[in-house]
Amino acid sequence: MTTPAPAHALTTTRVLRSEWHKLWTVRSTWITVLTAAALLLGVGLLMGATYTSDGGDSDVDTVVLTLYGSQLGGIALAVLGILVTAGEYATGMIRATLTAVPRRLPVLWAKAAVYTTVVFAVSFPTALLTFLTAQFFLSDTDQAASLTDDGVLAAIAGNAVGVTLLGLIALGLGAGLRSVPGAIGAFVGGVLIVPEILGMLPYEAMDTAVRHFPTQAAGALGSATPLPGAASPGAALLALLLWAAAALAVPALLLKRRDV
Numbered sequence: 001m002t003t004p005a006p007a008h009a010l011t012t013t014r015v016l017r018s019e020w021h022k023l024w025t026v027r028s029t030w031i032t033v034l035t036a037a038a039l040l041l042g043v044g045l046l047m048g049a050t051y052t053s054d055g056g057d058s059d060v061d062t063v064v065l066t067l068y069g070s071q072l073g074g075i076a077l078a079v080l081g082i083l084v085t086a087g088e089y090a091t092g093m094i095r096a097t098l099t100a101v102p103r104r105l106p107v108l109w110a111k112a113a114v115y116t117t118v119v120f121a122v123s124f125p126t127a128l129l130t131f132l133t134a135q136f137f138l139s140d141t142d143q144a145a146s147l148t149d150d151g152v153l154a155a156i157a158g159n160a161v162g163v164t165l166l167g168l169i170a171l172g173l174g175a176g177l178r179s180v181p182g183a184i185g186a187f188v189g190g191v192l193i194v195p196e197i198l199g200m201l202p203y204e205a206m207d208t209a210v211r212h213f214p215t216q217a218a219g220a221l222g223s224a225t226p227l228p229g230a231a232s233p234g235a236a237l238l239a240l241l242l243w244a245a246a247a248l249a250v251p252a253l254l255l256k257r258r259d260v
Contacts, residue, residue, distance in 0.1 A: 012110075015101055019110040023084065023118065032080040033118070036073035037126045041133070043069025048134030053142045061223045062145040063155040066134040067127055070222065074163040075192075077119050081171035082183040084115050085251070089178040104255045108175060112168060112248060119167050124160035131156055151224035158233060162218030165240040166191070169214055172247025176254060191215060212239040 023029050044066045051057065057065060085108075088094040101107045131152075138144050147153050169191060174183040195213040198206055210216055211229060217236035220227055231239065 010101060012106065015106045015110045016114060018097075018100075019107070019114045023114055026083075026087075028083055028087075029080065032076050032083075033122055036076040036080075037122060039076065040067065040069040040073040040123075040126050041130045043072065044130035044134045045137075048137035051138060051141055051143060058142050060143075061155075061225050061227070062138075062143045063131065063152060063159065063222060063224045064219075065143060066131045066138075067156070067159050067222060069130070070123075070127065070159055070163055073123075073126075074166055074218075077123070077163060077167045078170035078187055079184060080119075081115055081167040081169075082174035082180055082187065084111050084174065085171050086174035086178055086180045086183050090180055105252055108248065108252055108255060111175075112171060115171055116164055116168055120160055120164045123163045124157060127156050127159050145224075149224070154233070155222055155224040158221030158223075158237075159218075161237070162221040162240065165244045166214055166218055168244040169247040172244065172251055175251030176247070212236070214240060214243050217243075 047065055047068055051065070088097060097107055098104055132147075135145060145152055147156075170183065170187045173186050174180070177183045177186060191214050195210050195216060198213075199210045207229065211220070211231045212235065217231055217239040220230040220236035221233055221240070223230070226232070230236070
């Protein structure tokens, strides 16, 4: 007969539950998630309602057109990822957390798991709703499409995956830098701006590298048709996974080597 775990025993489930409660008991979580969803839906409806077939956007992929708002919503969710980790250092609550979980690394993995689950669970249904609602306005235009069209559903899911992994990179930056302003600056500068600057350099090797940077890879995942000069969906997904893994590996190493 198996002896039940003591009531005070530390388990993976309890660490996950703790991080889940910490995430949802902070007001900024609700504000950020609702803001991200509203931006995605609002911009999508605006694009659908104002689109005309002779407006010059007929060459834009339908999924990209209707989900333009994911760029703004993704930034909001990236900020949430930073708050999940760096926010605890700002308040000092991280000391109590790591005292309760002295092995430390389970805290980082639990934060990443809870955040990933929440962001994808919000992003995918919202993207799906945005696409379907925008198509109500686009039904009589050259951007009319349905979920059964080739690549459409995969692109909507890819959009949500891209937003989620970009947010996970932000979470890793927050955990590594332990500063909310510093991590936001690193995300905006390093993830959003630097690739755009590097892409202007007249070197073919640089163009090849930049297409595998996080934002560019996320864009390739969210398109139903291949984007010119973009990575393939498989290569883009692999690149994003590697960026996210690297962003988490650095704070994992620092947690084992550095004091709180």
